[in-house]
Amino acid sequence: MQVSHILFVDSPVGAGFSFSREPKGYDVGDISSSLQLHEFLYKGYLVGNPMTGESIDFSAKVPFAHGFGIISDQLYETISKHCQGEDYTNPANALCAQAMNTFNNTYHYYLSYYWANDRRSGDQGGELP
Incomplete structure (x- = not known):
């Protein structure tokens, strides 16, 4: 049996299926979006990308x-x-x-x-x- 996973990153928040419970979560400038994506990728790097x-x-x-x-x-x-x-x-x-x-x-x-x-x-x- 082969299993695969796909992770879609909606960027900026509010595009696609993503949402925020607080208005400050919709800060969608280029800098804030890139910082959010960097933090997301940083977490994945530290975890070691366990699904690879x-x-x-x-x-x-x-x-x-x-x-x-x-x-x-x-x-x-x-x-x-x-x-x-x-x-x-x-x-x-x-x-x-x-x-x-x-x-x-x-x-x-x-x-x-x-x-x-x-x-x-x-x-x-x-x-x-």
Whole structure:
């Protein structure tokens, strides 16, 4: 059985099926609409886009982390060299496993630093803004 989900984002609020219970929710300028969409996408990023699939999400983390400067060129090249086509979650190659261990430690440290220092996550009682 194959299941798929589609999410439509009505932007600005009031277009399509979206609505607001308060008049201030209909602030539909370009800037406010883009800020609302940015916040929505930010929440999806922090959740990790759980519906994509674990294999796709994890295999994309290495190029993503390299592209955003989270990991060094050297670590990226080491992973590329030793993990060619291997499963990042359970590599059979010892050098790949060592490189992925370094990657995971670096990536998780970066995300915890980002989360702890993001003003939007501080006042939410553990919830996203």
